[in-house]
Amino acid sequence: MQHQWWKEAVVYQIYPRSFKDSNGDGIGDLNGITEKLDYLQELGVDVIWICPIYASPNDDNGYDISNYYEIMKEFGTLQDFERMLAEIHKRGMRLVMDLVVNHTSDEHAWFVESRKSKDNPYRDFYIWRPGKNGREPNNWLSYFSGSAWQFDETTGEYYLHLFSRKQPDLNWENDQLRKAVYEMMRFWLDKGIDGFRMDVINHISKVPGLPDAPNPNSQGYAWGGEFFANGPRVHEFIQEMNREVLSHYDIMTVGETGAVTPHDAILYAGEDRHELNMVFQFEHTDLDAGPGGKWDVVPWKLSDLKEVMSRWQYELYGKAWNSLYLNNHDQPRSVSRFGDDKKYRVESAKMLATFLHLQQGTPYIYQGEEIGMTNVAFSSIEDYRDVEIHNLWRERVIESGEDPERLLQAIHQKGRDNARTPMQWNAGENAGFSTAKPWIQVNPNYREINVEAELANPNSIFHYYQQLIQLRKQNPLVVYGRYQLISEEHPDIYAYTRTMNENVWLVLCNFYGRETVWEKPKELASYQIAELKLGNYPIQSTHLSIDRISLRPYEALVLALQPNL
Incomplete structure (x- = not known):
């Protein structure tokens, strides 16, 4: 297996609109990211991935690009970008950008030309078709509800959009x-x-x-x-x-x-x-x-x-x-989805991080995950900003008469805006994200859950993520070792080993809010515990017995093993 820097890296994903507003317009921006680079360096990440920052009318929050060579005005300028990139590199970190080339915005110059006439040189940059039997060219559904085709009166044809109607698909055959x-x-x-x-x-x-x-x-x-x-x-x-x-x-x-x-x-x-x-x-x-x-x-x-x-x-x-990954800009918050975001929020957030980061692959941390940010439950559809949610609401509630409360419950659990509420920096106004009213409401729990509180608490989720990242940097086994699932039938515990040469580590994760017991399986019969590498609870005894380990609610343990003497 080839060793590569990107295999050994830990990536931090930034949703720039919601990360940090530097100029008081309620929208996060590039200078806000630059301002917080020391925080990311302290966390220990190697790579920053930034969601789209190109010029865009923001129908789908930047995933509808109108000019690939310009920065979105709300986010700053090309000079701001170059300064941010230089500051990232100065701190020994790298920058990965979003590449959105399945589609553009319908306001992109290519599409503006493409829709003018059937013989325009840019016509074939997109996927145009005549209708069929008085309907769309085919019956495909868009990801964002309804037909994947939009009729355009100028030329009397339809264009394909797998996402929003303002996101026409590019024709890669050209x-x-x-x-x-x-x-x-x-x-x-x-x-x-x-x-x-x-x-x-x-x-x-x-x-x-x-x-x-x-x-x-x-x-x-x-x-x-x-x-x-x-x-x-x-x-x-x-x-x-x-x-x-x-x-x-x-x-x-x-x-x-x-x-x-x-x-x-x-x-x-x-x-x-x-x-x-x-x-x-x-x-x-x-x-x-x-x-x-x-x-x-x-x-x-x-x-x-x-x-x-x-x-x-x-x-x-x-x-x-x-x-x-367990989180990103399109997914609900993992502690709300796979953990317990109330009673055991801290323990389950640490357990989920352990479960993920000790597997083989490159781990991705989504902004706020490292402080245990949770889903948000807005009481009104008007508080949501996501085009997917509003299309869904129009189709299901307004047009089809579905129960609005039932759909709102599903949005509370799965809506993309769960990941897009502003980053919670402190307990001050607007969670320290902006001096102005943010583009989307802050999660009301920001007074308890915020970066300032996390940094001040040595037992915080943030400091646990720091430890996980260091564990990876100091132990090639975490990056390159072989994974093996064990105790497969255990109803509460996800257990696996990582092995490299003579080194064997055991990872135990209790996925529930109840105590449970793990007993050593026969494939580990010849091993005993050599060292506790990491745990998300204070360990009561330095003499853990590998034969039978009692795990507290959402407890995670990383144990180095050695052959029985």
């Missing part, structure tokens, strides 16, 4: 489009950035002919994922991107790839594939989705989490690299 994308990527890499996180990159190749999807709903729409996820030319396109751009720089690349299996991931990120360094998969974040999809929230099962995480660990080992 050579000139691909060249323009590669040129833009070089612009940023030549400025000195250290890589890209690639938004929905496995959607850039669509099946020729764009066929109808099976099983349409009552409106005649159907999920078309099999025709646009992991499409026929996607690997050809990414290999070309690697050949033309990525391979010329010492960078980190991670692709956001919904609907991938470990087999697919090895194609995208295999050590010998010349594509990407790693991908984000979504199997573990879909465990609480029922038959009705994301908003049909069902209880997740620990047995399913063990199965999914272990399958990815086993199947990628020695072939491709895992990315490890």
